[in-house]
Amino acid sequence: MTNFLYRQPDLIFIHIHKTGGTSIRAALRNRQDWAGGYIPHDWPKVRSLAVTRNPVSRFLSTINMFRFGRTDIEGYYATGQLPDLTAEQALDVLEDPAIPFDRRVSNELANLKHHLLPQTHPFNCIQHADTLLRFENLDEEFRKFCDELGMSIQLPHVGASRGEDRKLRQSDLTPRDLERIAHNYQRDFEQLGYAFPTDTVPEALEPLSEDPWPTLRFHLKGKTVAARDRLPDPNADLSCFLVETVTAGPGKTWAGRARDLTEHFNQLEPEFHGRPRLAHLLACVIVVLRRDMDDAAARKIFHRIVTEHGAALAGELNIRWLTSVCDTFMDVSDNAEVRATAMAGSLLANTVKLAESERRLFQPNLPGKPEIQFGRGGPLFDGMITFWVSNGDMIDNLLARCARTLDTGGIAAPFVAEIVAKLLEFNTVWRRMIERQDKPAPTAASEDMIREIAKLLGQRAP
DSSP states (O other): OEEEEETTTTEEEEOOTTSSHHHHHHHOOOEEEEEESSOOTTSOOOEEEEEEOOHHHHHHHHHHHHHHOBSSOOSGGGSOSSTTOOHHHHHHHHHOTTSOOSSSSOSHHHHHHHHHSOTTSGGGOGGGOSEEEEGGGHHHHHHHHHHHTTOOOOOOOOOOBSOGGGOOOGGGSOHHHHHHHHHHTHHHHHHHTOOOSSSSOOOOOOOOOOOSSHHHHSOOTTOOOOGGGSSOOTTSOTHHHHHOBOOSOOOOOOOOOOSSHHHHHHHHGGGGTTSBHHHHHHHHHHHHHHHOTTOHHHHHHHHHHHHHHHHHHGGGSOHHHHHHHHHHHHHHOOOHHHHHHHHHHHHHHHHHHHHHHHHHHHSOOOOSSOOOOSSOOOEEETTEEOOOTTTOOHHHHHHHHHHHHHHTOOTTHHHHHHHHHHHHHSSSHHHHHHHHTTSOOOSSOOHHHHHHHHHHHTOOOO
């Protein structure tokens, strides 16, 4: 949920839905800042407070709010958004991994899941609270907490649901409903000390670990993330990102630029569909370094990724990001040998990019490998002559030298090797020339070919 920083008193209030948080926020004043799903690093180290509630009672309260609305508010929550909602349907939403909970999608089901999320889920940040109050005894416990702060604050009662005589109650839940509630909220019952609603108590679970990159998944729209929080902790265990797969729907290469970095990171996700999250993280780190080459956290994460996981990760990147990795090596590496290797990869990829761009922009788009030669070769410029397509060994020699050089190792080598492999795999000048080498080069274009080119160019054939 949303976390709030207050001054006088100096306090972080961790607001978990349906635990009386609206009442506490109404009682407190001098709110200074807020953040969704994480505690910013630049917030002061002050007291932190959260309220917990019996998971069954909280579950029912959420359903009743979505069925009937609230009494103290106008707008969206004033009326029931899902008036026919049942406990079974609510549990289906909670268990559906395709429905997000982090506010990146705005619809009724996503909002319902946002409210149903277990209190102990890392998004709710309850692990950061040094003081936990119970909703069941909130008036008394909040008064005592205020006494400790030397304050006298009256707690108003706001946020109640409408439809008192029609509310869903625990007696309306089926045994199957209670089993599913016990399963989905097991950590809440265990860690917060509430009794299970079923006779059978499941085997204890380990607490969920904190999300190492909360601002990516839990970012609330309209809130700018501070520089220190936009990437994972530079000392975090990166192996978890190698085993996590990006599940965002597949999409084309996004070449845009978003002013908000977290939005930019999210726009890049479809390009990494089905690939390790670490590949996406590497791309995001490069984006940060493009904007601020001196960002210490980004530099450290970049060097850790390429050093600790470069060999495994290179094959997961397309040539766009392989080239960007090489460019970044040249920008931030202190090792001259690494910079030189990376420069070779970047020059190679970008030279082919220029050649293929010129071909697409200024030459007819003929299918298949080239079959006609318009000239017989000869000088190009400054002593350079054309490649001997039929019998030239330049490509073989170049690949052999690349292999020998890259075999010597170095953290840039896996990325350059992948660039070479992709230039041979896809329809590039390298591959086309290799495919032509086993066939004799024709001496001139046929009249049929000239007419075909003239048609493509919109010109009249001779």
